[in-house]
Amino acid sequence: MSRLSIAIDGPAGAGKSTVARQVAGRLGLTYVDTGAMYRAITWKALKEQVDLRDEQTVSRLARETEIRLTPGKDGMEVWVDGERVTRAIRTPEVTSHVSLIAGQQRVREVLVDKQREMASRGGVVMDGRDIGTHVLPDADVKVFLTASIEERAKRRYRELVRRGYKVDWEELKEEIRIRDEKDRNREHSPLRPAEDAVHLDTTGLSIEEVIRAILDLSRSKVGGVE
Ligand code: CDP
Ligand code: CDP
Numbered sequence: 001m002s003r004l005s006i007a008i009d010g011p012a013g014a015g016k017s018t019v020a021r022q023v024a025g026r027l028g029l030t031y032v033d034t035g036a037m038y039r040a041i042t043w044k045a046l047k048e049q050v051d052l053r054d055e056q057t058v059s060r061l062a063r064e065t066e067i068r069l070t071p072g073k074d075g076m077e078v079w080v081d082g083e084r085v086t087r088a089i090r091t092p093e094v095t096s097h098v099s100l101i102a103g104q105q106r107v108r109e110v111l112v113d114k115q116r117e118m119a120s121r122g123g124v125v126m127d128g129r130d131i132g133t134h135v136l137p138d139a140d141v142k143v144f145l146t147a148s149i150e151e152r153a154k155r156r157y158r159e160l161v162r163r164g165y166k167v168d169w170e171e172l173k174e175e176i177r178i179r180d181e182k183d184r185n186r187e188h189s190p191l192r193p194a195e196d197a198v199h200l201d202t203t204g205l206s207i208e209e210v211i212r213a214i215l216d217l218s219r220s221k222v223g224g225v226e
Contacts, residue, residue, distance in 0.1 A: 003122030004029060004222060005138075006214070007131035010145035011180045011191060013152030015202050016127040019145070019210045021075060024125040026211070027218065032118050033069060034128035034135070035098075036078045037111050039089035040067045042098045044080055052100050059106035067114065092165075096175065099182040102129075108188055129183055132194030140221050143214055144193035147203040149177060 004027065008020045017033050024031035041062045042052075050057050068079040078086045088094070101107055108130075115135050119126060126135065132142035147155075153173040160167045183191040193199060198217060202210050 004140050004218060005119055005122050005136055006125040006141040006143070006218060007136050007139035007194070007197075008125065008127040008143045008145060008214075009129055009131050009133070009191065009193065009197070010143075011152065011183070012176050013156045014145040014147050015155070015207065015210055016145055017075075018207055019214060020125045020127040022207070022211050023214050023218070026215065027125075028123075030118070030124050031069075031071075031076065032115060032124055032126040033076055033078075034111070034115055034126060034131065036069060036076065036089060037067050037114065038098050038102045039094050040078055040080045040085060041065060041107065041111070042094050042101045043085055043089045045101065046093065046097060052097060055104045055106050058101060058104060059110055062107050062110040090163075092175075095179075099179055099186075103182065103186045103188065105188040129191040130189035132197050133192060134189045137194070141214070141217050142194050142197040143217065144197040144199050145210070146199065146201050149173065149180075151203045152176060 006023065006029070008016050010016050017035070020033070021031045023029075041058070044065055045052055045058055045061055048061065050061060052058065066081050070077045070079065072086070076086070077084060078089055112135055115126065118124065119136055128135065132139060132144070153169070153176050156176065157167055157169060157172055160172070180191070200210065200213055
């Protein structure tokens with residue numbers, strides 16, 4: 001069981017990180033949030049005021065950056081060059097610039113290398129946009145999580161309000177729609193399901209129901225889980 005690899009992809013707010021973290025916890029696997037890695041590079045590039053469109057500079061910055069993901073009390077902690085950036089990478093400013101960075105092939109190559117290194121001994125649940133199609137094409141379990149845009153925006157809205165942000169519902173919905181569109185239509189590793197991915201529409205499903213469905217899939221792969 002400990003070497004199983006599970007790939008979870010899907011659009012923003014589908015519930016990937018919430019369920020991936022808990023599936024990893026229950027199966028004793030390591031959770032890798034690849035979106036946090038793209039956010040971490042975006043955060044650093046904004047901080048250093050580099051030209052975000054300059055692919056060579058941004059990819060060099062990505063190569064020189066140490067990103068660490070560690071388990072925390074309420075989820076993952078994210079560290080950039082030793083500095084904790086868990087909250088800083090979730091600001092609207094980072095969110096609105098991340099697809100620009102994620103669209104750059106050379107930046108992706110640097111991060112995909114790091115992701116494959118993290119998964120090299122198996123035993124991971126990795127979530128993102130291109131995990132089943134590109135990062136881990138041989139993953140044992142591939143899941144493509146979706147939910148209606150209304151539902152995904154509602155989830156994100158509640159989460160942001162809970163964390164103390166003031167949010168405009170229409171703006172939030174539009175931000176998610178635009179980011180999904182960019183992720184789906186970009187040239188390099190666009191968001192799409194792997195041919196062998198299991199599709200799971202989570203609209204109306206609780207977190208626990210989604211976790212159960214993924215545990216069942218994992219069990220069918222290896223047998224005897226739990
Ligand atoms: O949490 P949320 O769904 O808002 O996004 P995220 O998973 O933190 O990812 C942020 C952005 O990083 C996405 O909108 C993609 O542009 C990019 N990303 C990517 O291109 N490839 C991945 N494997 C993961 C994230
Ligand atoms: O990682 P991704 O952007 O796909 O979504 P997430 O950050 O895991 O989930 C967004 C929000 O939706 C979180 O606050 C989850 O608690 C919530 N959620 C939910 O209400 N029902 C689900 N079935 C999955 C997630």
